[in-house]
Amino acid sequence: MVKHGLTARLKRDLRINKELYLILLVPLIWYVIFKYIPMYGTLMSFQNYNMRLGISGSEWVGLENYRRFFSDPYFSRDIWNTISLSLKGIVVGFPIPIILALLINELTNKTFTKFVQTATYIPHFISMVVICGMLKVFLAKDGVISSMVSLFPGVSIKESLLNNANLFATIFIGSDIWQEAAWGSIIYVAAIAGIDQQLYEAAEIDGAGKFRQMLCVTLPCLAPTIIIMLILRVGAVFTTNNEKILLLINSLNAEKAETLSYYIYKKGITNADYSLSAAAGLFNSIINFVFVIATNFISKHVSETSLW
Known part of the structure; x- marks a missing residue:
């Protein structure tokens, strides 16, 4: 029935x-x-x-392919590069969209607000090929950025900054923040717009200024959204922007640029070792899944905010 x-x-x-x-x-x-x-x-x-x-x-x-994967001499290096890039990206890049959303929220002129949002969103829509092409030009020996760096006393640029393996993480994360930070702030701007205005009015009556209102009203109301986004970000800690790495990597920076995603591409597409590539890919997915479950579990018990 x-x-x-x-x-x-x-x-x-x-x-x-x-x-x-x-x-x-x-x-x-x-x-x-x-x-x-x-x-x-x-x-x-x-x-x-x-x-x-x-x-x-x-x-x-x-499990032969998994044995080959774990015994590969590049395994530990690529895993470390992946974790290093991802964690640096989280520590440096994750707060930027939140800060940007808070700043946009404080703008009072609607026309200027729309201009700022449009200007900062544009990089997201630029092709990755174009972005990496710009980086190669700007970071070349005689490029704009290299020329500016050369102005500092005792600094001499003899080759492209992209050839310096120790600078790869800085270039990778910095350009990623420039391209995606504003786009990532949209969800926080929307969350701020949904905050009850009576909370701000009550805080203002209590004598709280703009900065105090941000600390005591905006950020606490944003906390659930921030936690959810952090869980999703940590869940992708073993995933890097492989397209960008493919466009920026060379023989001189490969020591720091090769990640697990690049390893999967190299073994599967370049070397046609599909079995080993599939094993590495499944390992990557399982680790990301474990990170999501673990982060969600911790968040649920610490903050009572979780994905499920």
Whole structure:
């Protein structure tokens, strides 16, 4: 009886909201094609994959590909580079969108606010190829940034700054902040807009200035959003912007630039070692999943804010 009632309600809902369900169908199909179907490829990590034989006909080798992955001489280096880039990005880059959102919230002129938002959002829409091309030009021996650095006493630039492996993290994270910080601030601006104005009025009556209102009203109300975004960010700690690395890496900075994502690309696409690449990819996904679960668990017990 209950099942019949649920079926009837579902049919009625589909009939009434068929346009909405048709719109939902497009992203659903995309998600199935690009997220669920590729999961079948994880079987390659347990095989000596042969393109001619396919997954169903390739030889099963158990955990051999994982043994090869963990014993690879580049394993520890690439893992460390991945963690280093991600943690530096979180420590330096994560607070920037929050700070930017707080500053935008304090602007009183609507025209100027729209100008600032538009000007800072634009870098997000610039192609990564163009961004990296600009970096190569600006950081070249005679580039704008290199020329400015050369103005400091005792500093002489003899080659592109991109060739300096020790500067790669700074360049990578700095350019990422420039390109994505403003775009990342949108969710915080929206969260601030949803704060009850009566809280600010009450704080003002109590004698709180703008800075005090930000500390006692805005930030506490933003805390749940900040925590959720931090959980998602920590959950992707083993994932780096591989497209950007591919465009900036060279033989001189590879020691610091090669990450786990680049390792997966190199083994799978360049060397056509699909089984090893699949093993590394599955390892990457499992670690990210563990980080999400662990961070969410800690957050739930410390702040009572979590993804579920």
